[in-house]
Amino acid sequence: xxxxxxxxxxxxxxxxxxxxxxxxxxxxxxxxxxxxxxxxxxxxxxxxxxxxxxxxxxxxxxxxxxxxxxxxxxxxxxxxxxxxxxxxxxxxxxxxxxxxxxxxxxxxxxxxxxxxxxxxxxxxxxxxxxxxxxxxxxxxxxxxxxxxxxxxxxxxxxxxxxxxxxxxxxxxxxxxxxxxxxxxxxxxxxxxxxxxxxxxxxxxxxxxxxxx
Numbered sequence: 001x002x003x004x005x006x007x008x009x010x011x012x013x014x015x016x017x018x019x020x021x022x023x024x025x026x027x028x029x030x031x032x033x034x035x036x037x038x039x040x041x042x043x044x045x046x047x048x049x050x051x052x053x054x055x056x057x058x059x060x061x062x063x064x065x066x067x068x069x070x071x072x073x074x075x076x077x078x079x080x081x082x083x084x085x086x087x088x089x090x091x092x093x094x095x096x097x098x099x100x101x102x103x104x105x106x107x108x109x110x111x112x113x114x115x116x117x118x119x120x121x122x123x124x125x126x127x128x129x130x131x132x133x134x135x136x137x138x139x140x141x142x143x144x145x146x147x148x149x150x151x152x153x154x155x156x157x158x159x160x161x162x163x164x165x166x167x168x169x170x171x172x173x174x175x176x177x178x179x180x181x182x183x184x185x186x187x188x189x190x191x192x193x194x195x196x197x198x199x200x201x202x203x204x205x206x207x208x209x210x211x212x
Contacts, residue, residue, distance in 0.1 A: 009051055024039075092116065
């Protein structure tokens, strides 16, 4: 099995000890899949992380813009091909600033989850802070921050731990529906209801029903 850290932005080391077996530079999904072909990764990728600018809810900036309006049109062929690399229960995480935020973020993730059934699609409601420009970072080392300005984001008071699919600021979708709502969005819902359609609400911030 393989885990792939694929990046358009930042400088990243190749260090399997981080838990990412492959680190690949990319422009778009097409050349990423060519690189995965070269690594013989068909059918064995359990987690694919795509590191790209976002900066708007529901938007990932690849070689062309990926958003909720074109996942089923201009990206349909590439997403169909991508299924050949991800395992049937694999995960695709977009480390793209605020791409999972709000209604637009949900629309993007749900649209992708419909195109990639069985896989879990992840985006974040906060910005991601990469280390200083030109200095290689370890794959997976991206800090959650509410600050859009990089200089403000460097203040530890603006930082909230490392981004990951299991951090409080992650939104997850699978099989065409949201299965985990991030903490800030959940706390703005009546009774802090989570993604469980039968949820009656939670009494503390960040709680979710078991399995959600």
